[in-house]
Amino acid sequence: MREDSEVSIHFTHCFDVDPDAVDEYGAFDVSLINDLPLFIDPFLLFNSDKAEYQSLHEGMIRYLRFLRDKAIVGATTPALIRAWYTFPELKQTWLGFSQVGNAGRGLGRDFAFSLHRNLHTVFSSFGDEEVTQGSHLEKLTLIRDGVGRDKISDFTTNLIKEYLLRFTQQFAEVHLPPDRTSQFAVPKVRFNYETETWQPGLFVLPRWRDDFVVLTPKDMLTRDDIWINKSDMIGQYDQIVDALPNDQLRAQLNNYLIRVLPEKPTAAEKRDAITLTIRQLNRPGIAGEFKA
Numbered sequence: 031m032r033e034d035s036e037v038s039i040h041f042t043h044c045f046d047v048d049p050d051a052v053d054e055y056g057a058f059d060v061s062l063i064n065d066l067p068l069f070i071d072p073f074l075l076f077n078s079d080k081a082e083y084q085s086l087h088e089g090m091i092r093y094l095r096f097l098r099d100k101a102i103v104g105a106t107t108p109a110l111i112r113a114w115y116t117f118p119e120l121k122q123t124w125l126g127f128s129q130v131g132n133a134g135r136g137l138g139r140d141f142a143f144s145l146h147r148n149l150h151t152v153f154s155s156f157g158d159e160e161v162t163q164g165s166h167l168e169k170l171t172l173i174r175d176g177v178g179r180d181k182i183s184d185f186t187t188n189l190i191k192e193y194l195l196r197f198t199q200q201f202a203e204v205h206l207p208p209d210r211t212s213q214f215a216v217p218k219v220r221f222n223y224e225t226e227t228w229q230p231g232l233f234v235l236p237r238w239r240d241d242f243v244v245l246t247p248k249d250m251l252t253r254d255d256i257w258i259n260k261s262d263m264i265g266q267y268d269q270i271v272d273a274l275p276n277d278q279l280r281a282q283l284n285n286y287l288i289r290v291l292p293e294k295p296t297a298a299e300k301r302d303a304i305t306l307t308i309r310q311l312n313r314p315g316i317a318g319e320f321k322a
Contacts (some may be wrong), residue, residue: 041242041243045236047205055201057245057272061126062238067254068125069183069273072283074250075190082193083250090189091290093221094149100289113228115142119186122244125187125251126180141181153292161214166286175271178276179252182283192219200234210271212237 040059042049050100052059060066061311075083075285100106116139117128187194196218202211211234219231235242252273273279 032174041144041245044238045206045210051205052201055205055245055248056249057197057201058251060245062124062242062243065121065124065126067300068222068246068251069179069254070125070186070190070246070250071179071252071271071273071279072182073286074252075186076273076286079251080081084195086190090186093189094287095291096223096226097146097219098149098153101146102153106146111142111146112139115146115204117184119184120187120191120194120244122242123187123194123246124243125246126183135243141185151287179254179273179279182279188218191216192231192245194246195231195251197220197247198235198243199233201245202234206236210237212242214242 039061040049041047041062042052043060044062049059058068072087075087075090078084078087100110100114168175213232213234215230217230218228220229221227222229233242235244237243248269251270253270254273274282
């Protein structure tokens with residue numbers, strides 16, 4: 031056990047776990063007092079040689095292509111935008127910007143409608159004509175100005191949520207006693223492409239007060255040194271790369287997605303999407319349900 035004089039700040043302190051066990055597992059020892067300015071960077075997944083990270087990469091691109099295809103053929107209603115584009119912040123990672131605690135705003139209405147609109151604008155005619163040097167390349171923007179590493183991290187986190195939950199569950203099964211864990215029902219864990227709905231999942235996770243904790247692999251993270259308290263610069267921070275400036279991260283993500291997403295929907299997918307749209311638009315009250 032730790033000395034009584036030690037303040038319980040980090041996960042290892044609060045759960046009385048050997049820090050070496052967390053380090054060897056590849057997880058970051060988060061603070062359970064306040065969010066740390068650390069962010070999941072999608073390019074650390076995209077560029078990784080790890081098979082599981084490449085699988086996460088492919089899963090993210092598949093979901094964005096699904097959103098793109100629906101946007102192109104107009105098969106998205108306000109209610110579906112809420113269902114498919116908006117996500118709560120996974121605050122249980124204890125990552126990101128927060129002055130007090132770990133409560134964040136998540137990916138709400140503005141982000142959802144902006145991404146939907148941009149997917150439609152960029153790809154509705156993309157590929158019908160060659161994009162040349164004379165084209166208005168500055169208009170090919172999926173991630174709008176003002177979206178920073180925190181929102182990009184939140185979006186990435188939600189698309190790989192199931193992996194993070196299983197990563198944490200596996201650690202808890204080995205290193206925590208049963209009385210320090212509980213089974214939690216977590217919403218929006220995986221997307222079912224047959225029913226086109228997000229599904230919840232059940233996971234046994236570390237229980238901290240009335241909530242659970244999610245551990246994140248260190249090699250997914252970047253750091254913002256400006257917001258890190260120098261007194262907290264313990265050894266594990268040295269293993270986290272510096273975050274890119276927001277404008278560079280945003281520009282690189284836009285550039286990458288615009289290159290990898292242009293696969294047009296099949297005729298069958300278009301027919302299904304149009305049928306869904308007609309069905310939704312014929313539903314009473316849809317016109318005034320949710321205005322952008």
